[in-house]
Amino acid sequence: MSDIHLGFQKHEALQKIEQEVFERAMDQCISCKVDFILIPGDLFHVNIPEMRVQKFAFAKFRQIYDASIPVYVVYGSHDFSPVSNSVIDLLAEVGYITKVTKATSLDDGRIKLDFLVDEKTGVKIAGLSGLKVGKDREYYEKLDRESLEAESGFKIFLFHGGISEMKTESGMDGENMPLSLLPRNFDYYAGGHMHKFNSQNFDGYPRIVYPGALFAGYHSDLEDNAKGQKRGFVLVEFEDKIKNVEFVEIQNTHYKIIEVNAENRMAESVNKELQDKIREIDPAQQVVIIKVQGEMTKGKTADVDISAIRDELNQKGALVVNINKNQLTSKEYCITEAKGANKEEIENNVFTENIGQLRFEQKNLLGESGVQLAKKLLAGLIQQKLENEKTADYNARIKENAFGVLGIDTDAS
Ligand SMILES: [Mn+2]
Known part of the structure; x- marks a missing residue:
C-alpha cells in the first residue's frame, strides 16, 4: 500500500476516517496473514506529524509487529527527511518497520544499492526513497544498475515517483521520469x-504497480473519491514468480458531489442552481463536495454565496462540506496586470488599477483611501510565522493586525 498520508486531514470528521481506513487496511493484512507489507512512500503527510497521528500509527504498527509481519518502507516526497528526522525513523528505530534504502557511494561516483532479504520468504528487496522534486532523477542516473539487475532470486524494487510511460494523472507530467531509469529484471x-x-507490464519490467492513495493525500483526491475512485491496497500472491495481483478495496466514506458551471452566467443564477441542487440531496453523514467553475459575466466571485449553502448543509447533518471555487472567475472583476519598478510601485499600481472595479457602500474602501487601506492590510497579513510561534497565536496575531487596520472592534463580535 502507498500514499497513506497520515496527518493530511484537517477536519475532525475526515481525520477520523483517515485513521479508520489505515487501521482497517492494516487489520486486513493481519487477518490475511500476509508475509510482509510494502509501503513505497508517503506513509505520513509530513516528516513529523502531530502527536495524535503518531500515537495511532505506533499503536497499529505495534500490532503488526506482534503479528510478526515485517513492514518495508521507503520515504516518499512528503515524509522524506534528508537527516533521518522523520517519524519513519522512529518507527524503524524501535523495529516496527524497516527502511529499505541501503545506499553506498562507490569510488567512481556511482551509487550501489544493497538488497535486504526477507527472512521468512527469502525475497530480496531493494529500493530508493522519493526525494524533493528533480533530485530523484540525478540519483537514478548514478545507480549501479548492473549489480541490481544481475542479482538472482525473486526481487522487489520499491520506488516513489511517477513514470512517464504510465501517465494517467494530469498535471504531474513534469515530475515523471522515464521507465528506463528503473533497474530492469x-x-x-x-x-x-x-x-x-x-x-x-512492460518489457523488462514485468509488474509495475501503484496501489494509489489509501484515502486522500491531495484535496483533489476527495473529489476523485466522490466521483467513484476506488481506494485500497494491492494483495500480491507469488511463489518463484508472481501468481496474482489483486486490488483490495477499503471503503472510506459516503460522498455527494454537486457541480455547477458558472460560465457566462450571473451570480444570482449560479446561487439559484446551487440552492436547487443542494435541496435535491440528503447530505446527512455525507462528505459533500461542491465545485463551481467557469467565468461569470457579471459580479464578483464572492457573490456566489457559499456560506449560506454551507450552513444549510451543516444543518441537515453533512459530515463535511468542501467548497471548491478555485476555477471560478468573473469577466467583470479580474485582476489587471500592473507594472512597476519595485514591489512598492507594483503593489500601488495593482491596487489603484483594480479598485475602480469595486462597488462598495463604504466610500473609505474606494479611491485613494481604499488603496492606502489595502496596502496597510497587505502589510499586516503578509507577516510570517515567528520561530516557535504556535499556530493559534500566529492566527490571533494576524487577525488582530487585520482588524486593527480596518478599525473593527473585535470585542464587539
Ligand atoms: Mn503521495
Whole structure:
C-alpha cells in the first residue's frame, strides 16, 4: 500500500476516517496473514506529524509487529527527511518497520544499492526513497544498475515517483521520469506517488504497480473519491514468480458531489442552481463536495454565496462540506496586470488599477483611501510565522493586525 498520508486531514470528521481506513487496511493484512507489507512512500503527510497521528500509527504498527509481519518502507516526497528526522525513523528505530534504502557511494561516483532479504520468504528487496522534486532523477542516473539487475532470486524494487510511460494523472507530467531509469529484471515494482491505482507490464519490467492513495493525500483526491475512485491496497500472491495481483478495496466514506458551471452566467443564477441542487440531496453523514467553475459575466466571485449553502448543509447533518471555487472567475472583476519598478510601485499600481472595479457602500474602501487601506492590510497579513510561534497565536496575531487596520472592534463580535 502507498500514499497513506497520515496527518493530511484537517477536519475532525475526515481525520477520523483517515485513521479508520489505515487501521482497517492494516487489520486486513493481519487477518490475511500476509508475509510482509510494502509501503513505497508517503506513509505520513509530513516528516513529523502531530502527536495524535503518531500515537495511532505506533499503536497499529505495534500490532503488526506482534503479528510478526515485517513492514518495508521507503520515504516518499512528503515524509522524506534528508537527516533521518522523520517519524519513519522512529518507527524503524524501535523495529516496527524497516527502511529499505541501503545506499553506498562507490569510488567512481556511482551509487550501489544493497538488497535486504526477507527472512521468512527469502525475497530480496531493494529500493530508493522519493526525494524533493528533480533530485530523484540525478540519483537514478548514478545507480549501479548492473549489480541490481544481475542479482538472482525473486526481487522487489520499491520506488516513489511517477513514470512517464504510465501517465494517467494530469498535471504531474513534469515530475515523471522515464521507465528506463528503473533497474530492469525485478519481479515486482512497488510504486508510490501516483494517487490512483495503476498496474502495468512492460518489457523488462514485468509488474509495475501503484496501489494509489489509501484515502486522500491531495484535496483533489476527495473529489476523485466522490466521483467513484476506488481506494485500497494491492494483495500480491507469488511463489518463484508472481501468481496474482489483486486490488483490495477499503471503503472510506459516503460522498455527494454537486457541480455547477458558472460560465457566462450571473451570480444570482449560479446561487439559484446551487440552492436547487443542494435541496435535491440528503447530505446527512455525507462528505459533500461542491465545485463551481467557469467565468461569470457579471459580479464578483464572492457573490456566489457559499456560506449560506454551507450552513444549510451543516444543518441537515453533512459530515463535511468542501467548497471548491478555485476555477471560478468573473469577466467583470479580474485582476489587471500592473507594472512597476519595485514591489512598492507594483503593489500601488495593482491596487489603484483594480479598485475602480469595486462597488462598495463604504466610500473609505474606494479611491485613494481604499488603496492606502489595502496596502496597510497587505502589510499586516503578509507577516510570517515567528520561530516557535504556535499556530493559534500566529492566527490571533494576524487577525488582530487585520482588524486593527480596518478599525473593527473585535470585542464587539
Ligand atoms: Mn503521495
